[in-house]
Amino acid sequence: MTTETAQTLHPGTQTVTVDTGRERYDIVIGHGLLALPQCWAGLPRAAQAVVVSNATIAPLWAARLVQALQPHYCQVTVIELPDGEAHKDWPALNAIFDHLLTHGADRKTVLFALGGGVVGDITGFAAGCYMRGVPFVQVPTTLLAQVDSSVGGKTAINHALGKNMIGLFYQPQCVVCDLDTLQTLPQREFIAGLAEVIKYGPIADEGFLGWIEHHLDDLLAREPGALAHAIRRSCEIKAQVVGQDEKEGGLRAILNFGHTFGHAIESGLGYGQWLHGEAVGCGMRMATDLSVRLGLLPPEALQRMHQLLVRAGLPVRAPDLGADCYLQWMGRDKKAEAGEVRFVVLQAMGRAAVQGAPDEVVRQVLQAAVRVDALA
Amino acid sequence: MTTETAQTLHPGTQTVTVDTGRERYDIVIGHGLLALPQCWAGLPRAAQAVVVSNATIAPLWAARLVQALQPHYCQVTVIELPDGEAHKDWPALNAIFDHLLTHGADRKTVLFALGGGVVGDITGFAAGCYMRGVPFVQVPTTLLAQVDSSVGGKTAINHALGKNMIGLFYQPQCVVCDLDTLQTLPQREFIAGLAEVIKYGPIADEGFLGWIEHHLDDLLAREPGALAHAIRRSCEIKAQVVGQDEKEGGLRAILNFGHTFGHAIESGLGYGQWLHGEAVGCGMRMATDLSVRLGLLPPEALQRMHQLLVRAGLPVRAPDLGADCYLQWMGRDKKAEAGEVRFVVLQAMGRAAVQGAPDEVVRQVLQAAVRVDALA
DSSP states (O other): OOHHHHHHHSTTOEEEEEEOSSOEEEEEEESSOTTOGGGGTTSOOOSEEEEEEETTTIIIIIHHHHHHHTTTOSEEEEEEEOOSGGGOSHHHHHHHHHHHHHTTOOTTOEEEEEESHHHHHHHHHHHHHBTTOOOEEEEEOSHHIIIIITSSOEEEEEETTEEEEEEEEOOOSOEEEEGGGGGGSOHHHHHHHHHHHHHHHHHHOHHHHHHHHHHHHHHHTTOHHHHHHHHHHHHHHHHHHHHHOTTOSSGGGGGGTTHHHHHHHHHHHOTTSSOHHHHHHHHHHHHHHHHHHTTSSOHHHHHHHHHHHHHHTOOOSOOOOOHHHHHHHHHTSTTOBTTBOOEEEEEETTEEEEEOOOHHHHHHHHHHHTTOOTTO | OOHHHHHHHSTTOEEEEEEOSSOEEEEEEESSOTTOGGGGTTSOOOSEEEEEEETTHIIIIIHHHHHHHTTTOSEEEEEEEOOSGGGOSHHHHHHHHHHHHHTTOOTTOEEEEEESHHHHHHHHHHHHHBTTOOOEEEEEOSHHIIIIITSSOEEEEEETTEEEEEEEEOOOSOEEEEGGGGGGSOHHHHHHHHHHHHHHHHHHOHHHHHHHHHHHHHHHTTOHHHHHHHHHHHHHHHHHHHHHOTTOSSGGGGGGTTHHHHHHHHHHHOTTSSOHHHHHHHHHHHHHHHHHHTTSSOHHHHHHHHHHHHHHTOOOSOOOOOHHHHHHHHHTSTTOBTTBOOEEEEEETTEEEEEOOOHHHHHHHHHHHTTOOTTO
16 A cells, blocks of 8 residues: 555645565555555455454454455455454464365465454464465554554464463554544553553653653543544554564564563463453553663663653552463563573663663562552 | 585585575585585584484485584484485474474574485475574485485475475585495385486487487496586576576476376375386386377487486386376376376477376377387
8 A cells, every 4th residue: 555545535645654674565554444445455466355353352353354355356255253362262363274275265365464463473474384475454442452463573472481472473464543443442451552552662662651640641541633643653563663673683672661570470471361462551550660670771761761650540459370480481571582581671761771780770670560559 | 614625625526506586505516525514614604513314324325424524513413314215304304393492403503314215205304493493504425415306405294184284395405425425225215216317318419418328328327427417407407497496486396207107106106116216117118108299308318218217227218107007197296286286398309398188188198108118
C-alpha cells in the first residue's frame, strides 16, 4: 500500500513506514479501515486469502474483513483459533497448516492475522513456514498488538520450557491498525496494552512519556484523538528501532524493557494468568528499580514510573514466586548468553541500554518487588 | 571457513562456494574432514555446540565429530533422532527444541546436522526457528545429502497432508562433505543418491550426463576419484542455480526435475516405502516421458534416461496407485498454483523448464509408467 493510497482512505488516516533495509512496509492507522476494500487493493495477487482469527475477535470483525477482501480474492476463508496465550502453541499452529492444506492454499496465498498479539505471532510464524513462506498482513485488533507485536516481524509460538522460543523474523506486507476495533476491547486488555505504549517513553522519548502522563485520562477513556497520537508515536519509535536492527543484534533489545522480569512472571505463574502487558508493566517497574540500584538513575525516576503505572491501573507488585524461580526463568530468556542474564536498563529517562547485573542486586529487586505497595 | 583453510586440510580437498547475494558459504569436499579440529575452526564462536544425528549414523560418526568440535566449544552434546523419512515430523523437531532448552542452548549455539537429508532438513529448520535463528552446519553423510539436500538452504518437515510443506529457506554456515562417510552407506541408499547426481545432467549439463554414463561402474563401486568428481560437479551446478534463485522464484524449480511425480509416489505409498532418490529416479523417467509426449524431446532421450536409470539400479516402473491418486498428490505439490500442477520438463538434454501440461497427457504418462518394463 502506498502512502498516497492510505491517505485517500479516510480523513485522518496516518501512515508510518518500516524500512529494515531488506523489506519496507507501511503501518496504516485510522478509523473504519478493516471494512474498506480499497485498503486491501495493493497486496500481492493470489487465488485465495485466509483470515486467521480467534473465537473472541472473529464474531466481531471477521465478516467485515472477509467482505472487504472478496473483491480481491476468489476464495476467502476464516480459521478460528482458541483465544489466549495458553494456545500460542504447536497445536494451534498446526491447525492453521491443516486449514491451508485442506483448502488447497498455494505459495501465493495471503494470510491475514486478525486479532491480538497471539494471533499475530502465530499467523506470522505460520506464514513464514508454510511452503517456506507466503505473504501475510497484520490486522491487529488490540492496543498491545497495534503498538508493539504487529510491527517489526517478530513471530513465534511458546514452548513448554520458554516463551516465544520457537519463531522467526518474518515481516508482514503491511500492518493495518483500525482504531475502531479498540472500542470493543475489554478494559483489562486495553490497560495491558497501555503498558507497551508507556514503554516507549522511558526507552526512547522522555517527551512522549510526559505526553502520556498528561493525557492518561484521555487514553483511559479511549478518546480517539489521544489514541491515534499514542499509537502513531509508538509505531514511529518501534519502526525507527527495528529499521536500525531488524534481528536484535543490539539496539532492538531495548524494546524488551520490562520483558525479562515480565516473561519470568508469565512463565512462573503459567501463561495466561497475567496478561502480557500486565507482566511487562510490573517488569518495567522492576527494571527501573534495577537501574536505580545500579546507580544509573535517581530514585525519583522509579517514583515517576511507579505513579504512572498505578494511575494506568497496571500491577506494580510482583507475584511472590521466590527469587530462585525468577532467576531460573530469566536464565532461559532469549537475551541470556552462556547463562548470563542481560537486562534492559535505563541510563536516563528516554535512554535505554542492555547489560548484565550482579545476582545480589537482582535479588534485591525481586525481594522489594513482592512487597511493593501501590499507594506508596 | 575460507578456501585457504579448506585447502590446507588434506591434499585433494575441494571447495565450491555458494553465493545467494545475501549469504555466502563454502561446500568443502574431501576425505577425513569430519574428525579434523581445524575443519571447524572458522565457525562462529559459542559456548556450546549440539550435534543432531540419527540412531544409524550417530554410532558410526558422532564420536569423531564431537572430539573434533571439543577444542572449539565448552559443551558439545549429541541428540539422536529416530532414523527415516517417517520421522521428519513435528515430534522429531520438538525433540531438538527440548534438547536445546534443557541444555540451556542460547542464541549463539551452533547446530551440526550429521546425517542424511532428513537430519539435514529437520536440523536446518530447527536452527532457523530456535530463538528465531541460530547458526548451523551441514555435515551430510549420504550421497543424496552431499549432492543435493545439504546445499541451498531448503529446510522442512513433512505434514500428514504433504511432503516438505512446513519449512524455511535458511542457509548453513558451511557444508562439509566427508567422502569417507559414503563408504558405510548401504547400497540401496547409495543408489538412491545417484538419482540426484544423474539429475544434474539432463537439467543443466549434457556433458556431465555423458561423464556419468561413462563412469557409472566406477561410481557404483564407490571409486574415490569418481565420487569426488561427481559430488563436486553436482555441487557446482546446484550452487550456480541456487546463487541465481535462492527462493525458487523461477530457475531453482528445475532442481525438482522428477520430484513432482516422485513426491506423489512417496506420498501415495506412505513416506519411507520408497527412498526419496528411488522415487526421484522413477519420477525423472516420467518427466522425460512427459517431455517427449509434449513434443519437446525426441523419443531417444527417454530411451537414454531409461537405460541409465536401469543400469544404476534405480526403479523405472511406477507403483500403480491409480491416476487419480497421483493427480491428487501432485495438486498438493508446492509448485502447484491455483490448482494447476507445474512440471519440470526437458527442452533438450541439459536444459530444463517449468510448465503446465494437459491432464490427458499427464494421464498417458501415468498409465505408461505403471507398465514400464525395465528390460525394454
